[in-house]
Amino acid sequence: MAVHDVTVSAAGAGHGAPAVPETPPRPRGRRRLRAWEPLLWLGPATALILAMVVWPVVEMIRTSLTRVSSTGLSQGFAGLGNYSDLFAEDDLPGVLLRTMIWVVGVVAVTLLLSLGLAQLLNSRFPxxxxVRWALIVPWAASVLMTALIWRWMLNYFYGVVNRVLMDLGILDxxxxxxxxxxxxxxxxxGVAVFVSLPFTSFVLLAGVQGIPxxxxxxxxxxxxxxxxxxxxxxxxxxxxxLVVAAIINVINVFNSFPVIWAMTRGGPGFATDTTTTYLYKxxxxxxxxxxxxxxxxxxxxLILLVVLVYLRVVRPREDT
Structure with a gap:
């Protein structure tokens, strides 16, 4: 039986192995359709980004180069005239300085407090x-409603802050x-830090829990x-x-409108305005x-520059 097998194998080797049938090439039309298949998944997201992000930015830049009347009618190309008028405003330097103090102060204090809260919420205690549910409340509530509540609490006549501080003997x-x-x-x-704490704390808490x-x-x-x-x-x-939390906080705080508008409307005058409320005025x-x-x-x-500078500073440390 073994001799027979060897003979058959030798004969097969002499005649050569049977050829494997080749796969027929796909039609060119089907290959083109398969190349466009990713658009079925990326198309809706791309269309949403173009409609909600890119187009408003393009319109913003176009409007900044257009002369617009008080009734909203376009009066032709203005060149850099709007920018020269803007930088000639006497209140602009103070607004820019307050915006930088606002962003750096709120984001720095938020990150410091969130580090402590994340460590606390990661430990076990009754x-x-x-406590975790209670921390979500300022995040789940409307920012405008939270700012209005704090405005009432800080009221001169019937605000609870004055009443508590006077009862404790801190204020006369x-x-x-x-x-x-x-x-x-x-x-x-302080109110901006209060509404920014929940998100930042939970982002850092997720990072702490991911450490083995x-x-x-x-x-x-x-x-x-x-x-x-x-x-x-x-x-x-x-x-x-920390990088994710800092970048998102910088963008949110830079564009924070409800807190300032609900509490002071940027007043008195432009004394508490940031760039967001100033452009609204x-x-x-x-x-x-x-x-x-x-x-x-x-x-x-300014937002892009702050984010890029932050990433430039953080990335070498990550590489190290």
Whole structure:
């Protein structure tokens, strides 16, 4: 039987292996259709981005280069006239300075407090789930409603803040918190931090929970204490979450309109305005639509510059 098998194999080898039938080429039309298949998935998202992001930006830039009447009629190409009028405004330097203080202050305080809250919510204690739910409330509530509530709480006559501080003996007389620009601006920054904490805290909490316990166990074996473990392990591994939280907060705080408008309307005068409320006043109070569009372009450019500078600073550290 073995001899027979060898003979058959040798004979087969002599005649050569049977040829494998080749797959017939697909028609050119079907190949073209398959090449366009990704558009079925990317098309709706691309159309949404073009309609909701790209087109408004193009219109904003076009309007900033157009002379627009107080009634909203286009009066032709204005060149850089709207930009020259904008930079000639006496209030613009103060608005830009307050905007940078607003963004840096709110984002920095939010990140610092959120780091502590994330660490607290990651530890085990009675009522942890209830605390997590309570932290979501400022995020779930309307920002405008939250700002109006704080405005009532800071009211000179019947505000609860004055009443509590007077009962505790901290104040001898009520304070008109929103009447003075510096106090009003500080109060608005506090409200902006309050509404920004939930999202930032949960982003950092997700980052903390993604750190393996084995890393901390290895650090304890090497003799690292809690502070050293936090600075050497937690913060470096939290850097991706911190980058995401910081960028989103910068964009949100830069464009924060409801908090300022509900509490002070940028007043008195332009004393508590940022770029967002200032461009609104240019458009609807001063009827300078083209100048307002130029302010919107400047605001958009500032946001991009801040984000790019932040990424430029953070990326080398990530590579290291």
């Amino acid at each position: 009522g942890r789930r209830l 007389a009520p304070v008109n918190w929103l009447a003075h620009p510096r106090q009003a601006f500080a109060a608005m920054m 316990d084995e890393v901390y166990e290895a650090a304890r074996v090497d003799g690292a204490g809690p502070v050293r473990a936090y600075l050497g392990i937690t913060l470096p591994l939290l850097r991706p979450s 240019l458009a609807f109070d001063n009827q300078a639509v083209g100048e307002s569009a130029a302010m919107a372009v400047v605001n958009f450019t």
